[in-house]
Amino acid sequence: MTAPDRLSPGDPAPEFTLPTDTGDQLSLAELRGRNVVLYAYPAAMTPGCTKQACDFRDSLASLQAAGYEVVGISPDKPAKLAKFRERDAITFPLVSDEDKAVLTAYGAYGEKQLYGKTVTGVIRSTFVIDADGKIERALYNVKATGHVAKLRRDLGLD
Template structure:
């Protein structure tokens, strides 16, 4: 696989329309006028992804009070996302990108290091998108644990 295109501050956030954990669809354009934290994670109900989702869940009220909506994206099927939401009381939308086209457009799918080996998969990433649909922050290869706290500091919320 070739090197991923990486997004930078000022780039237009690639639009998407994806199925959610509730069976609805979510379109990035529908969130215009609000700031969005879109985070990409490899797989629902795995230890790291659960920790990260719960960190976002636990910070959701303060993120929303600061004007941010949170959306999680993974290649999981909507039914698995629904189980994840129910099991861990996730209170923000989870969207399914089964063909990985949106993850690729965001540079969040491709080659990465996993336990010293080069593999192809979801690159744990977070994107902060402004009210007009432009990237404010594109953070790649983030850690599952402690990332939300760091993001909050970077956004000036703590």
């Protein structure tokens, strides 16, 4: 597998309809008219992913006040996402992309470096999608710690 194609500002955000942590379905089209922060993470309930999810949870009120909806996406099964939501009081939707098709469409699944080795997996990424469904920002290989604070600064929220 080679490096995935990456999205750039102005690209249309790939559409999706995926199962959520609550058993419902969520589609990007439902969020049209609102700005969306879609963040891709490798695995629920791991230390880095927990830190990142809790950072988004703790910033959710200010992000929503600025007009942003937050959605997390991972290849975890909905049942695991539900446990993650309950354990860490996650207050935004988590969607399950078990076949990784949506992650791949966003360029967030493919070859990456992990502890000096090339592996295939989820590339921790964040996408800011505007109200018209276009990519405003595509951030790849972000760090779990400190990323939300940097994103808030970049969006002019701090």
